Amino acid sequence: MAATGAEHFDLQKLYHLYALTKADEGLVEMDPYIALFDELTKLFKLLGSVFGFIVSDVVEKVGILQEYRKSDDNYKTVQGMLDFEVDKKMTNTKHKPSAARTLLRLHRALAFVSDFMKEIQAAEEGSKLSSIAAASYDRTLAKHHPWIVRKGVHLAVYTLPTRKHLLEKMKVENCKKTEELLGKVAESGKKIFDVVEDLYTKHGLHNLP
Template sequence: MANFDDQKPLRKISEAFKDLANTVNSQTPDLELELAPFSHACSLVSPLFACLGIAFKFAEIDYVAKVRDLGEASKSIGTLQTMMNRDVEANCVRLAGSHTRNLLRVKRGLDMVRVLFEQIISTEGNSLKNPASTAYAQVFAPHHGWAIRKAVAAGMYALPTKVQLLKKLNEDETTARIEMQNYIDSSVPVIMYIDNLFLSRELGLDW
């Protein structure tokens, strides 16, 4: 069950990612995104998966563990670039448990939430089944085997309604739309930035 210390979790998430986006968009030469504020912003997103129930339980468990790893890494590593460079040098990028592999998984979680919010904003009605199914299909399904996809499909029938989700988030539809759109706008440049870190090192994004 999600337990929000902050009474406006969506606002907290959107503000944290706005700060990250401002950094990424600053056009500063030799820009490096600091790992500590990034992992903190990602941690604010974690309870959203819990709000979606059993369909995204796998994502919640996986995402929370990966974000926790990045948070621990931030105590001794300054930036995402430094973290990735260390893994490249140690030849452990693709090994389970590597910080870089965990970063890729966290990025997918952020992307899934972005697509989910886009679909919620653009979809009429009270059901979250289509928004959640679309988000899962676009971001997670290509990387999952048949068993996980089947379990997620079954779990979609236990999703909360949009009204129930907004109640958990302590938002009405108007304020939720604003904060969801703010997250969408802010997360896009951050996600692109992370993608570029992988592509510039020829690591790819499909593993």
């Protein structure tokens, strides 16, 4: 894959950041977790204006988590963050979005990304991303959105490029290796999602407003 500057989406870098979270060890380190969403915003930008609302939301949430991370070592891991905020009864504060609430929104987005990448990897070269994205959205993020948002997403995804055009935008040099890497990234993302999902279930935090 060719590097073309700071705004170039780097699938290999994303895979590396996934590994740094240490999800395989049952941990989720906050620094690489936050950084991987910085990388994912580049992917969303490649997909066009349809994902503009996701980009702005991710950027806002990443900024909030970065501030928490700088201020307190209790935010070094997702486990530590949730234990701390639950103990201090901070998860549903009104004056400032808690880290638990903020990360929950990113967590839901990661479910979509992992599903989407898995489907891109399995799709044919000329497949339309519109149908792939709509199906991935319905399986993941849609359950958290009201009807009007779901309807808007289904209309907007028709502007997405084909699978072939997306890989061209990613400046892929070796399609076979990229397809293999997409599968690995999807699998790694699912592992991270599962660890965090279990933590939110343990603390009963899935319905934070």
